[in-house]
Amino acid sequence: MARDRSDEGAGAAQRAAAESLAVAALGWLAGQGDPLRDFMVATGSGPDEIRARAADPEFLAAVLDFLMQEDGWVLGFAADHGLRPEQVAQARARLPGGDQPYFT
Structure with a gap:
């Protein structure tokens, strides 16, 4: 079944919103100090x-x-950005790999 163009546009808008939320999360981590350092160690990424x-x-x-x-961190980020905590997980689901099961 062919996808409707409006579905594709909505999906692109949702992905863009998820990316914006993730950029905001990166900025929030940077403002927290230790979490950003921990992120850099965990990912091997420098500034x-x-x-x-x-x-x-x-x-x-x-x-x-x-x-x-x-x-x-999720609660702090969400509170600081006027979001519901579940919006973080919803955004993650819209990014690459988000359709994979999340095990902790």
């Missing part, structure tokens, strides 16, 4: 690579994966 890949959907997926490791 230059973070800047270079900040628009890469796969990198942004990694940002949300990292953020979602700690409930306190």
Whole structure:
């Protein structure tokens, strides 16, 4: 069955919104100090690579994966950005690999 163009446009808009949320999460992590350092250690990314890949959907997926490791980070980010915590997981689901099961 062919997809309707409006479905494709809605999907693209949802992905763009998810990417924007992930960029905001990266900025939030940067403002927290230790979590950003921990992210850089976990990913092997330095400041230059973070800047270079900040628009890469796969990198942004990694940002949300990292953020979602700690409930306190999700709650803090959501509160600081006027979001519901579940919106972080919803955004993650719209980025590459988001259709994979999430096990913790």
